[in-house]
Amino acid sequence: MKHKIIFEGPELAGKSYLMSQVYNYLEPKYNSGNRVLDGCHWFNCDVGIYGTKYGKIALEKYLELIEEMKEVNIIMEKFHLTEAVYQKLYNKIDFDFSNIEKRLKKEKAKIILTIYNEDIRLIKKRLKERLELYPHYKRIAQEPSQYIEQQRLYLKLLKKSKLDYLIINTSKLPDNNLTIKVLKFIKEK
Secondary structure (H helix, E strand, O other): OOOOOEEOOOOOOOEEEEEEHHHHHHHHHHEEEEEEOOOEEEOOOOOOOOOOHHHHHHHHHHHHHHHHHOOOOOOEEOOOHHHHHHHHHHHOOOOHHHHHHHHHHOOOOEEEEEEEOOOOOHHHHHHHHHHOHHHHHHOOOOOHHHHHHHHHHHHHHHHHOOOOOEEEEEEOOOOOHHHHHHHOOOOOO
């Protein structure tokens, strides 16, 4: 069985950066050499779906893909914990992810939770960078305190998880040591 890694964490926590580093390791190592990037599949799952009426449906379909694709590496950018966080914060709904985790456990999925120091200046800097790259993000940008609230809820929900997990503080990026920690956690180093 190959790696099934779920990157979770609040917005602006460096998930994409860390994922790209792990992907850059896994993809060439496991690539078939058949002129396609099949060494690791990267699913960006939070595209305006989680926290909406389609969140649960998306989780189910992605979970079916994970179960079907047993022989390949998969990294997921946000998944069931994000649905739980968004449902709680934006809809005041407690999302039960226990059945999802039972299925993920069978696939030996692991969670990498990216967090940052609760530093308002750091969050403002990252928000500014995000807005420069993606101006449309302005429509959903929040105050730094709200990103901290997200992070605290992720940490609380992670305690309920039945999956193996690793918490990575991404306050300082780039940092190759963070990638090495993830690779050791998934027994690649």
